[in-house]
Amino acid sequence: MINEMQWVNALSVRPSLEAAVTEVVDRVTKSLSQSPDLGILFISSAYASDYPRLISLILEKLSLPILIGCSGGGTIGVDNSTQIIEVESGPALSLTVASLPEVDVQAFYLTPDNLPDLDSSPDAWSKLVGVPLQQHPHFILLSDPFFSGINDLLAGLDFAYPDSVKVGGLASTGAMNVQSSLFYYTSEPSELKLCHQGTVGLALNGKIIVESIVAQGCRPIGQPYQIMQGGRNIILQLGKLENMAQPIVSRSSLESLRELIKTLDKDDRQLAKHSLLIGIVSDEFKHDLQPGDFLIRHLVGFDPQVGAIAIGNPIRPGQRVQFHLCDAKTSADDLEFLLRTYVTVGELDKKIRGALIFSCLGRGEAFYDKPNFDSWLFRRYLPQPPLGGFFCNGEIGPVEGKTFLHGYTSIFALFLQPN
DSSP: OTTOOEEEEEEEOOSSHHHHHHHHHHHHHHHOSSOOOEEEEEEEGGGGGGHHHHHHHHHHHSOOSEEEEEEESSEEEEOTTSOEEEEOSSOOEEEEEEEOTTEEEEEEEEOGGGOOOTTSOHHHHHHHHTOOTTSOOEEEEEEOTTOTTHHHHHHHHHHHOTTOOEEEEEOOOSSTTSOOOEEEEEETTEEEEEESSSEEEEEEEESOEEEEEEEOOOEEOSOOEEEEEEETTEEEEEEEOSTTOSOOEEEEHHHHHHHHHHTSOHHHHHHHTTOEEEEEESOTTOOSOOGGGEEEEEEEEEETTTTEEEESSOOOTTOEEEEEEOOHHHHHHHHHHHHHHHHHHSOTTOOEEEEEEEEETTSSHHHHSSTTHHHHHHHHHOOSSOEEEEEESSEEEEETTEEEEESSOEEEEEEEOOO
C-alpha cells in the first residue's frame, strides 16, 4: 500500500559472495512493493577478501540511495525458510532493506578528528550529522571497535538531540587476522567507502518511531547502596540502604562486598567469582527499581589496603548502586521479562514494521548452550517484524534516556509507523 512503511530482511549462507548477494537481493526484491530508501548490511569474516567488492555487487542488482553496514563475528537474519537464525561461524550475509515514505534519511561517516569537543554547542553536533536541531531524528550507529571518540559521540548526540533514540554496535570479526570493517554508500553526493576506522550512521526523521529494548542480562543481589566517598571510577565508601531511607552504615566498598558475598547461597557465591558486576541506578528519583533501571558495568580492580573498588564507569558520591550477577538463565529471564513487558504494557495496535538486533559476542550458543536463543525469544513475543543484526564488540543503546556503550547485552531496535 502507498505510504506504508516496509522493512525486509534476507540472510544467505552461500559460500560464494556473488551467490549470497544474488540470494538476498532476490528475496528482498520479491517482498518489497515500493522502491527502497536504505539498506543495512552485516557480513561475516568468511567473505573478508571480497569486502572491497561488496557494495558494488549489491548496487549492480539493487538500486539503493543509501547503504551502510559492518562486519560481524556473527550474523543474524531471516533465512530462506523464514526462520531467524544466528550464524556464528562460516559465511553469512544479512541485508535489511526499508521503504520509508515521509521519512528523511541522512547518512554520515565520522572520524575522531571530525568530532566537536564536549564544550561545543548543539549546533556543532547538528552540523556534524547534517540534521537541524528542531527535528527529532533517531540514530543507527555502527563504529569500529577502536573508535576513541565513541563515548564523546554518544554524549554529544544526547546533548544535541535529547529526545532521540540512538542504537547500534561496534563492528567485530570472526577471525584473528581479519580487520573489522565498515561499509558506506550514498548516491547524493556519490560516495562509497570501505573503511576500518570511524563511525557510519543514519539519522531517520519524520513519520517513524524508534523504540528500544536493552537486555543487560543480569540480576541484582542484596540491597542497593549509596556511594558515600569516591571519584573518577573508584568507589571508596558505600552506605547500605534500607527501604530507600538514609544510609544506615558506611563501610569501605570492599568490606561491603565481602559482607554481601557471605549472605549468598553456594551457587551464587561460586558465580560471583567470575560473573560479578555492578549496576548504577540511572534515575536518581526512582524508588521501585526494575532490571532496566541499572547501567551495568564491570568491576575492574580492587585495592585491599584502602578497601576500594574500581568499576568501568565514572561515579560520584550520592549515586545508588547494586551488585549484580550474570549467567545464561539470568540473561534469558531478563530478556523474556523485557519482551513480555514490552508486549503487555505497550499499545496493542503498534505497527512494528522492522527490527534490528545488536548482540554481544559473549552471548550466543556458547553462552546459552543452544543456538538462536535471543532471536528465537524475540520472535516468540514479536512474531511479525523481520529481524536483522550482528554480534558486536560493544552495543549502543539507552538506559533511562541516556545512551551508553554496553557489553554482554542484546539491544533490539524496533521501527514503527505512527498511527
